[in-house]
Every structure is written in structure tokens, then in C-alpha cells.
Amino acid sequence: MKESKDDLMDIKKTHDIGTLSPSMKGQKVVVGGWVEDLRELGKLTFLTLRDVTGVSQIVVAGTENLQQVKDLTRQSVVQITGAVQESKARDFAYEIKAEKVEILSRAIHPLPIDPLGRLESGIDNRLNARALDLRNQKTASIFKIRHNTLLCIRKVLTDRGFLEVNTPKIIGSASEGGANLFSLKYFDKQAYLAQSPQLYKEQLTLGLERIFEISSFYRAEKSHTVRHLTEFTSVDIESAFMDYTDVMEILEQLIVSVFEHVEKTCIQEQKNLGIEIRKPKTPFDRVTYRQAIEELGKQGLALSFGDDLLDSHLRKLGEIHPGFYFLTEWPLKLKPFYIHEKEDDIEVSKSFDLQYGYLELSSGGRRLHDPVKIKARLLEQGLDPVQFEDHLRAFDWGMPPHSGWGLGLDRLMTVLTQIDNVREVVLYPRDPERLFP
């Protein structure tokens, strides 16, 4: 049985539940939400009604109204017109005495997952029913924190004079080496999905000086870890007249601001998730690559300068440096062609990763702005400068020295929420197996 009574009905709420309080006793309100619970008690039925802002108790009495809620399923959508009154219930400071009960939409049981989270469901079942999973207050809290994180990032960068830009995601050449790009047919041409805004953001420093972008990017990598997605959200900045140490400081201050902002604004969300967000200690450790391989050597993991750090090495370093730390000055040959060398140690790059324990959150550095050097580096790395002609032209037009970084928003969200799997903090994650819903 499926029915809906939306026709000719005014569906506008007068109040979000979160804005109601016992002081509004006697006031008439219209609220709407989802029935979380439903208990008959003598001639009354009590509904627990939740909307995105809070939860309230509804008291239903009278033949007609009781008839309405008689067969009502949990998670159905109702609209209640009624008056605020004191409540005798232990869990509620006030309740709403229903004058009118309207069923807007009936939930059909059995539901694929328990939206209250009392019965735990596996991540795959939850993602397959993501819309319903968001009725679980733990899940909803993740995305409220995500919203506040984005808000804070934009505010901090705007306050520091960065302009938000949108660069193209459909690109004509396989930039940055071309590995792991999704390709598509663009009318009669071949195109690719951008895996970062790297080349565009560098060019933009020439005109806009300090820019940032927050957007989805794409990597066609068959990774099956808890920290890789094929579609991910990246926060990117690039700034003229800054060295790598300058943008590291911006990154550190940004991370701290995000933690402070979320700690203060997302109090209920922290409770729902059972976490306490605390501002990280500053300054973050700065560990050079040379220091890192020395530390690893002492732990019996022998590495030579130039060796890449594997997951096992990063896990060991994460034990030595728990929390946030910068891993700096990597061997130049491990870094992309656009990264600048140190002037006094040319095998070393002006680069850094921001780590949280073993997890890489961000990567950045000073960039080359001399096209002659870039061409040499492209050849060294087996790349064809002709493929980069469009990009390299801009370096003849007054390219300033510049630095920047990219920060994986989804990974940052796993750190903030203390959740391991990046799929939990993305609404509809994409990985090699998951393309639906």
C-alpha cells in the first residue's frame, strides 16, 4: 500500500525542530520529519520525530489522528501541526501536542539497513543505501563536519588573499606524465579527466598571484585500500612570491583553524561520533627526508638517499612522529618535473608532504619558474616537452617564483572524524569496483 497526501497541502514547516524550546509553551507550530519511534500508551500514541536539526516527541490523541498513525511505519515522513507543551518524558524537555497529523510519505519495510544504527551494517550495504544511511546520526554528523570544514578552509584562504578559481576537468593532453588518467572521447578528439589542477594553478599565479581551488579530481588507479578513491576532492593552493616554507606555514595554520572551528561548531556531531576534536600541537614537526632515513636506519630499516619511502617505512615514521608532521626535502628525482631544487644541495628538492602518522594528506613545494630548467627536467623524466608546449609558453610571459600544495580533503576528513575508511566520509565514493549508486 502506497499513498501520498501531498496534494493541495502546504508543506512548509514553520519551525525546524532544533529551534523549539520549552519556553515556547502554547505556541502553535508546524514541523516535519521522520518518525524514528512510535509507542501506543492507552489512548495516546507517542511519536519520536526527527528532522535534520533535532528530535522531538509528538503526542497524538483523538480518533482521527490515531487512525492516521495506526499503521504508520518507522522512517515515514509526517507533518505535524500542534502546540508546544511541557513533557513528562525523561528524554524530552518539551513535546508537541498534535492537532493535525499528515502522512507525507510512507517508508516501506523491511528497510535495507537500520537507519538508527542500532543494527550495524557493513560499509557496502550502507553505501548501497546511502540516502537512508544519512538518517543515522553518526553518518549525518560526518557530512555536517565536512560542510563546516569546507566553510573554514574557504574563509582562511580568502582572508589570506587567495581567490577561488575553477580550472577545467576535461583536459586535452595527458599532463604530469599521463599515468592513471581516465580518457574520454571529446567529440572527435581524445581528452582526459584532470588528476590535479597543477599546471593551470601554476599559470594562474601569473595573473591572479594567489589562488585556490576545491574540486573533484580523478585517478584511474586500481587501488583497493581504505585511503584511495578514483574520484576525490582536492584542496589546492598556489601562490606567487612564496617559497615552500611559506606555503607550509599556511597549510599548518589552515589545519589548525579547521580543527578549532570544527571543535567549536560541531559539538553535537562530535558526541554522535563519540570523538573529541582537539586542536593539534604546533608547530608540527619538520622532518627532512635525510633525517627520516636516519631514523629508519636506527630501527633496522636501511635505506639509501634516493630510495622512495614505502608504506612500511611511513608506518614506522608514523610511530615515531604520531599526529601531524611535515616530511620535507625529498630527493629531487622522486618528485615531479615541476619541483624546484634546493640551491645549496641540488639533489634535494624544495618539497614537503604533510603526514598524519603514516597517512599522506598533502604534497607541495616550490615550483620551477624557469622554462629552460623545466624542459631539462621533463627530458630527464622521459617526458616530451612538446606535450607541455601550451603550458611552457606561459613561462615566457613573466612567470613569478611560486609555491603551492594539494591537500586531500577526504583524507583530512578521516583524520578529523577518526574514521579509517575514506569511503565513509564521501557521500557516493568511487573506486575500481564501485560505480553505483
Added chain:
Amino acid sequence: MKESKDDLMDIKKTHDIGTLSPSMKGQKVVVGGWVEDLRELGKLTFLTLRDVTGVSQIVVAGTENLQQVKDLTRQSVVQITGAVQESKARDFAYEIKAEKVEILSRAIHPLPIDPLGRLESGIDNRLNARALDLRNQKTASIFKIRHNTLLCIRKVLTDRGFLEVNTPKIIGSASEGGANLFSLKYFDKQAYLAQSPQLYKEQLTLGLERIFEISSFYRAEKSHTVRHLTEFTSVDIESAFMDYTDVMEILEQLIVSVFEHVEKTCIQEQKNLGIEIRKPKTPFDRVTYRQAIEELGKQGLALSFGDDLLDSHLRKLGEIHPGFYFLTEWPLKLKPFYIHEKEDDIEVSKSFDLQYGYLELSSGGRRLHDPVKIKARLLEQGLDPVQFEDHLRAFDWGMPPHSGWGLGLDRLMTVLTQIDNVREVVLYPRDPERLFP
């Protein structure tokens, strides 16, 4: 001759030029920027130096410093260490007496376009040299206004309780009919680029109630007009417990807020563009489709109920209703399957477009939330409900009544900046011919 002297040099500015003033007389500063002009006068050379915040006069004297700027090309990047002093020049309230001049990057002439805009270049040449084009203050102003527009939109929607979300752009089924989708190979599967977040945002009202997204979307349409791009930025909202008239009001208030915000915060940018942004008159006209065809009939353009409005019709309506107006209550059969009918006139839909003259900026409406009705509409429109199974499942989980709209940000930017071609307000536009840079 190509050289760069960045090595071992501290490239950090102490001040943006826009923060300097005559009151800082005697203060030592380090500024960096691009040389716009260069004049020798006796034993002095005067540079006009611009950064993203402003422009200043630099006075260069002394053998060594004069030698540095002797062959300097315009648009080269320099860093100046010097002291603020009074200026006798008519155009400058102060100037900087250079103690040290450092050339960070030389511009190689001839440049592909005149970055000062004194010689006008065609849009194609400008887009091919977009980074340089951003040194034209008119162009830079467009993107400063764009940044402020985005800022204002996010603030208004956040203040009204909307959460920002990110929905996937790689989608597994050809939703909304499937016409004009870019397709790509997703490992061993077929995938598409999303042309809107429509289905996701509707589902999300079930858990998050009020959500918005600002993102790039994709349309594989061979349009060659000044208002179509294949990659465009869309602002989308969706809200539970709202009817179409409610989200129309939100849209109207949002537009007004954007105009007010940009009017106040982008004063120099309006001067650069030679425009005056003024808050539009409210309320916007609400013209029903039936009224519109009546108005067109009086102008000799005979239409019957159900006929779509062509460009020529919209141009005529734009003459009758200049500026912003809503075109409402379109025939249901002209609207997508998810649009709700009017209860008292079932051939008519609860829908609207926001027009600016002939230009469609936004489209929205009340959505169906009864899956039985949606399935019937899908079949009517020749679509296969099986293709929408993933989506329709969510309608059994307590789907609230909901409404929303999508707003073309790039088109809104053309209205704000009073520029006709949407390519001007997008950094790296994509159309059927343009895939580079």
C-alpha cells in the same frame, strides 16, 4: 637571453602594493610584481609596478640598480626593496625609492596579446594566452567578482541551513534520459560524466533535508552560441518540505544578495569593467507560461499550450520583461520526468525558469516524491524505469516532498559583469572546438 636570479634569494614580500599608503613615508618595504611601464628620465628610471592588489611607482637610481633595469622588458617580474616616499607624479600618492632591484623572471617579447588591453585582442587569442590575459585588469576583475559571487552564494545558503555536498561526477547510468552525455571507460565498465546532480540531490533530502552543491558538470552538446559550454559550473539546491514557490523565493533572495555583495565589495572591479552593479528590483515578475503565450500572441507570435518556447519567443518575452523574471508553470510534458504536476491543473507543472531577459539562468520546481508517479512519467517519456532502479529505491525509504533548482553560475556571471560571451567569465572554457589550453 634568459636568466633567473631566484637562487638563494628570499622571495617573500613584506607588503602587497594595495596595502601601502603615503602615511607609511620612510618605511622600508619589499614588494614584488610585474613591470607595466618603464621610463628613463635623466639619471632616474621610473617603473610602474603592479601586483594583484594595486599599482605603485618605483624610482630607480644608482649605477648598479640602473644597470639591472636597463634591458628590462615590460611584464617582467621584479622584487623591489626600498622605502616609501612622497611622489611628485600626478598619478601616484606615494612612490618607492628602490634600494635593491632584483629581476625574478624576464618576459620575452613580443607577447601574444597586450596584457594592458590597450590593443584589443580577439577572444580566441586571449583564451590561448589566458594566464597573460589575466594581467589585463578588466579580465582580472571578472574573476575577482566571480570569487566574491561564490563567497556570497555559499554564505546565503549556509545561513539558511543548507549543507554543501559533493556528489559524484562519474556516474554509472545515463540518468535524465541520457542525451548529450560524455561517456568514458571506467576500468571494464561504461561510465558517464554527470550533467547535473539532480538524482543525487533529490535522494540527499531524505537524510540531510537541505543541501547545495557548486560544481562543474558536463554536457556533450555541439552548441556554438555565446551561452553554452560543455563544462560549466552549476549551483544546485534541493530542499525537503519546500514547494516550488519556496525555492523560487530563496533564488530571488540569493540573486539580490549577490548583487548587493558585489556592488559593495568590488568597487574597483566595477570601475575596471566600466559597469555599475545595482541591486535588481524585487519582487521579480512571475509570468506563467499561459500568460507568456498570451503576451506572445498579442505580438503576433501564435503558440498553443504545450508548444516549447524558442529562442525567438524568449527574446520577445525578454523585451516585454527586461531584467530578471520567473517564467512559471510550464506544461508538464515539456518538463523532465521528476517534475511535479499542479494539483488543480494536472497538465501544468510546478516549475519555473529564472530568466534574465531572453537568457535562462536557472530551472527548478517541485519534484515528484511518489515512486509510482515517477515510474508512470518515465514510461510516458520513453525512459526505462529499470535504468533508474538505484534511484527509485530511495523513494521507499521515507522520501519527503521536496523542491530545488539549478543555477548556471557562468551565465549569472555574464549578467553581473554585463558581458555577452560566457567564455569571458570562465578561466579555461570548453566548447566543441576548444579543448586547449
